[in-house]
Amino acid sequence: MAAKDRDRFSTATRLRLLGEQTAARVYRSQNRRQARRSRLTGRAAFLALIVCSLVVALAYPMRQYVSQRDEIADQERLAQEAKARTEELRDEKARLQDDAYIRQLARTHLHYLLPGETGYTVIDPDAVKEREGRTDESGRPWHSNLWDGVDSADRN
Numbered sequence: 001m002a003a004k005d006r007d008r009f010s011t012a013t014r015l016r017l018l019g020e021q022t023a024a025r026v027y028r029s030q031n032r033r034q035a036r037r038s039r040l041t042g043r044a045a046f047l048a049l050i051v052c053s054l055v056v057a058l059a060y061p062m063r064q065y066v067s068q069r070d071e072i073a074d075q076e077r078l079a080q081e082a083k084a085r086t087e088e089l090r091d092e093k094a095r096l097q098d099d100a101y102i103r104q105l106a107r108t109h110l111h112y113l114l115p116g117e118t119g120y121t122v123i124d125p126d127a128v129k130e131r132e133g134r135t136d137e138s139g140r141p142w143h144s145n146l147w148d149g150v151d152s153a154d155r156n
Helices: 002-008 011-096 099-109 125-132 142-155
Strands: none
Touching: 011 099
16 A cells, blocks of 8 residues: 555656646636536527517617608698798788789789870890791791701601
8 A cells, every 4th residue: 555655645646636637627617618608698699689679670660750750841841831822822912902003013914004105015026036936046947947857858
């Protein structure tokens, strides 16, 4: 037994045992870390799943909410424009109740004259050309150019 005790307390034996114990501790430590990591990864995956589910569940209602807010803003703008147009029409109606305003409109737009007045009409030479037929740069009416195009197409 003395030889066994001597081997038991020899430096090489103690170093070997110390190395085995250290390796066992490191191995257990790594296993614990991996177990802890896998638990955190599972929790993180579950949390990510919950967050994604909430995003998907809320995406459509949020889009509807935003589009409805835009539509409400557009309808309010249209209501304001209609209100402004209504006010303009009320003002026009009030002006049309005035005889002086009606006379002014008749004189300017319909060329009415009061008894004893003499009216003159000035003819614009450019307007006469337009009335007789539109002309291009060559001075020919548009319909002449059209018939020339038809004739040239018929020849080809």
